[in-house]
Amino acid sequence: MPGIVGLITKMPGEWAKPQLLRMVKALCHQSSYSAGTWIDESLGLYVGWVVQKNSFSDGMPLRNERGDVVLVFSPSVVRGQAR
Numbered sequence: 001m002p003g004i005v006g007l008i009t010k011m012p013g014e015w016a017k018p019q020l021l022r023m024v025k026a027l028c029h030q031s032s033y034s035a036g037t038w039i040d041e042s043l044g045l046y047v048g049w050v051v052q053k054n055s056f057s058d059g060m061p062l063r064n065e066r067g068d069v070v071l072v073f074s075p076s077v078v079r080g081q082a083r
Contacts, residue, residue, distance in 0.1 A: 001027055001029075001050070002027070002033065002049075002050050002051050002052060002057075003027050003049070003050055004047065004048070004049045004072060004073070005020070005023035005024060005027065005047075005048045005049070006020070006023075006045070006046055006047040006048065007019060007020055007044075007045075007046040008044055008045060008046075009044050009046070010044055011044075013039070013041045016039075016041075016044075016046045017039065017046065019046070020037060020039070020046040020047075020048050021037070021048070023048060024037060024048035024049070024050060027050040028050045032052060032053055033050050033051065033052065033053065034050070034051050034052070034053045034058050035048065035049065035050045035051075036048070036049055036060060036061070037049075038060075038061045038070060038072060047061075047072050049072055057073060060072050060073070
């Protein structure tokens with residue numbers, strides 16, 4: 001099921017990365033899904049997502065021109081229509 005998962009933690013990356021991948025894998029159970037992650041270990045941020053392949057959200061994460069702002073989002077889908 002498409003969605004966003006993540007951790008905000010002071011635990012080391014060796015611990016957090018497998019946790020994040022396990023959460024992403026739990027959501028990504030159809031071949032029509034695409035998944036990704038974004039990590040900033042210095043901030044303790046670990047974000048993952050699952051989206052429909054070729055959807056407008058399939059290009060994440062989005063960044064501004066300087067690369068200092070990152071956006072991750074997931075649309076809601078009801079009866080095949082984005083809300």
